[in-house]
Amino acid sequence: MRFIFKTNYAQDINIARHGGDKFWYSLLIILMLAMPLIIDDFYLGEISYVCILAIAGIGLMILSGYTGLASLGHAAFLGIGAYTHAFLLTNGVPFFASIPIVVIVSFMVGALIGIPILRLTGMYLAIATLALCFIAEHVFIKWEHFTGGNRGMPVPQPEIMGMSFYDSTTFYYVCLAFLILSMFAAINILRSPTGRAFVAIRDSEIAAQSLGVNLGLYKALSFAISGAFTGLAGALLAHYIGYLAPDIFNIFLSLTLLLLIVVGGMGSLHGTVFGAIFVGSLPQLIAICRDYLPSSVGSQPGLEPMLFGLILVLFILYEPLGIYGRWVKIKLFFQLFPTYKKQTFKKQKVFTKSDRV
């Protein structure tokens, strides 16, 4: 058990809570940097995909996990990011100029959509964002000048400092760098007043308002920030896919993102990474398992969505806080070793919440 003796306010402000944090996270980063030496190109590509998913997950996590607003339409932002990026690259904008433009565009789109849509709550908000997903898909089909319509659109693979994106090592480092940057940006937002205002909106709108949080403004801001992260992920996803077609950004992709944050653990940034690893590796696991299953089961076309759904339901029932929640429990089990009690995490029934204001 670690006891932290606090002698300075900075200890509550800093990202690393203690030396152990610094050590383990540095080790993780070194391991990630050394990854190309350890594994082959195929798995490097898979890890790049996990990084991209994690960035998109951060976006949705800020909106759903921290501000408490559901979105079934985040594939739209992935699409906006991907198409904007591909369009800019095709027109000769360099990679490092295109990315900030993509982030700004998705931020603006998020804000513009967020202002009207976020007057809705709960189920109605979910339906509105679902509509957003379908509208976006339609726009990608119809706006041929910009997206190439149903024919699709090739994504130019740029060179950075003489290194081509066709090289999976280069692409891996780009994805990893953006994931680390996104992580820091998200942590910084969440430990400053804006992030706290998001959490306040999630837990009690009425109290947030009475403390001076402008609900409309912060909800739209949350949607915009969420859109910006997801748009960035979309831009990287464009490189990963290589050829954009409108039906990539369908409702299933939105649901995958939702699965990612729920399985990873709502309300934690660790959860986005856990969830991304899970979602990224699941199709591979299914592919491997398929060989061992009887062919009548293994060759069923709907196996993947069904398993996704099943896993989502199981997590909601048995581990609402996701993989990260489980991780915290396991960690505490070893920290307290003989004295760990199951009841520690038992959710108390509370009767104090009321709809009365």
Added chain:
Amino acid sequence: MSLFEVKNITVSFGGVKALNDVSFTVDKGEIFTIIGPNGAGKSTLFNVISRIYEPSNGEIFFNGENISKIKPHNISALGIARTFQNLELFENATVLQNMLLGRHIYKKTNILSEILFTNKTRQQEREHRLKIEEVIDFLDLQHYRDTLINGLPYGVRKNVELARALCTAPKLLLLDEPSSGLTNEETNDLGFWIKDIQSILGITIIMIEHDMSFVNKVSDRILALNYGEILASGLPSEIKENADVKQAYMGE
């Protein structure tokens, strides 16, 4: 001049008049208690003051300024803070985070400087923390800084909500049934704290309360409501003897 004035406030929900032509004034530095049976319109009055309900008639003045048209999220910046009858804490956040939200109105950073967590942002966090520590010392919350609200007993939660309101450094504090659900000991402590808030911090308090012995102990003046109308107002001793109030509470 009075610090706070409610003038001819009427609130109707459909055909029901929750408040009917209510007027009163509160002087600076006073502890002003509103009493009344259930459904008398006390909480409605608070919600009108914090601009959650729209009155159908009447005006509210704070520091001589008409606040009946101000947006609800701008009320706290004027210096009016409140607590809620059924606790509205941010349950999945720590006590510190809850209290830091009390400093939201003093936020000077924008989103860009927060993403980069510039020195200015860091400095601001430290300043907020300093202010919060004063409140923590004032209300004896030292043990709970890093505890999630979820894991706190009810009495402490009530205390945290009061603390959060104090973090906004208000001029006027609205307390909605601060002693409900507290033990006798906690109620006693609360009495001292309320007196201290008045005398040390110089904050004016409007309070809704049912516990009459507590009310008589801390209040400077009392207003009694029933069915949305004012029954009586005056010093605690006068209210105690008022025939209308006795009738409303105890029948004939």
